[in-house]
Amino acid sequence: MLEVDREQVVAYRIAAHGLHRTARDAAELAVFDLGLQSTQRDTAEVSVAARFDGSFVDDGRFALAWTHRGAPHFHRAAELGAVTRALVPLDEADAMSRMGWQRRQVEAAGMSATDGLFTAARAIRQVVDKPMTKGAVSTEITKIVPPGLSYWCRGCQATHILEQVMRLAAIHGGARLEAGVNPATLAPIAGRGRLRTTPDVAAATEVVARYLSLHGPATASEAAGFIGTTVTTVKKMWPSSLAEARFEGRKTFLPVSDMDLLSNPPEPGVVRLLPPWDPYLQSRDRATIVPDKARQREIWKILGNPGAVLVDGEVAGVWRTKAGGRKRLDFTVTLFDPVPPAARKAVAAEAERVAATRGFTDLRVAWG
Incomplete structure (x- = not known):
């Protein structure tokens, strides 16, 4: 069994997430293998x-839909059918x-969660x-329904379907989300097939x-x-071709095909500005990414997450933006510890990239 330390795991994940910026086509990015969450304005574009x-x-090769945990994710459009089955x-x-958070309301609905899900899907x-x-x-x-x-x-003075039920049911009802449209708009998935209610374990x-x-x-x-389910359920869908790795005294797992990269990952010598809900920050073992609990609370908040400053494998700080008019984007970068001048220069360059991605032609960076 391969034994790995935190630095090795972090280096592997940075490479697996494509943060070395070597892809020549967005469709090659591995983050689309799982889905790219798009929770706040422009976060997916910045990711x-x-x-x-x-x-x-x-x-057009990408489609937005409510998928994992009912959150909006971009997927390769050609894979949307497989995602729905999954x-x-x-x-x-x-x-x-x-x-999830509406489990009690669903329990009180007078029907099973499965029936509620597919009843809503048929209605959609x-x-x-x-x-x-x-x-x-x-x-x-x-x-x-x-x-x-x-x-x-009370806020709308109207009756609504339970939010989580609607989000989970939409993909089964053959509905996607229109990207970049506000308010949120649903549309039929092109060539949507019949409603499938039989589990697809594969x-x-x-x-x-x-x-x-x-x-x-x-x-x-x-x-x-x-995924938003139980460990018992995940064990029913546990892959067969996995390798074991001993990490911080725990038995952990990785696809066999990724073991060479884990054994010898490239140095994580990159500087990146990751937006809130970036795929890299979606790992469920947050202590691997950010060991300090106080710093974890700065990054993963109940509301209003900041972006994360990634410097040479470490989350070195947080960043936020505010529009300073139609053309200027103001950045506030708060570092946890001092970084070398070259890293500060690279952070400023990444801020320019973020501003351009969001359509701003000017920017100002303030250091906290």
Whole structure:
């Protein structure tokens, strides 16, 4: 069994995530193997800019949809069918676990989580036959689904379907999200097939394998955290072609095909500005990325996460932006520890890249 230390694991992950910026095509980026989360404005574009010289959002080879944990992710459009199959719950316990923060409301709905999920999916499939705002879709499907799946929203003074149910059901209902459109707008997936309710263990297993490839070596518990299910469920979709690695006294796993890279990863000598919810920051063992708990609290907040400053394998600080007019983007970079002048210069260059990606022609960097 290969024994690895933190520096080796970090170097591996930086390489696996494409942060050496060697890709010649956005579609080559391994982050799209699992899906690129797009939670806040421009975060996905900035994540790609940290890995690739070019844009991808207007590239028809990619599609945005609510997928893992009900969060919006960009996927390769050609793989959307496989992603949908992978998201069919393996059983009722899996379906209920994926309801996450609305599990209690689903439990009180008077039907199983599986029935609730696919009842909502059928309603979405019936309603979304053209681009429609999220609010309009919610209004229409609330008329169709059983009352237990809906709630009264004081803010809107209207009845809505449970948010997590709608998010998890949309992909099964053949609906994607329109990229770059506000408010959130759903549209039918081109060539969407029939509603599939039968679990596809092979497709689900591929998701686990891709998590382990990007965020490994890792454990079943960490993979379950990403998927939004239980360890028991993940063990039912556990890949067969895995190698073991001893990491900080734990038995962790990685696809056999990635072991050479883990054994001898390139030096993590890159400086990057990673946006909030960047794939690199999505590893469920945060202590590997940022060992200091106080610094973890600075990066992963309940609301309003900052971006992370990556310097030579370490998260060296955080950054935030604020528009200073139509053309200027103001950066505030707060470093945890001093960095060499060359690294500060590289951070400034990365800030220019972020500004250009977001469409700003001028920028100002303030150091905290």
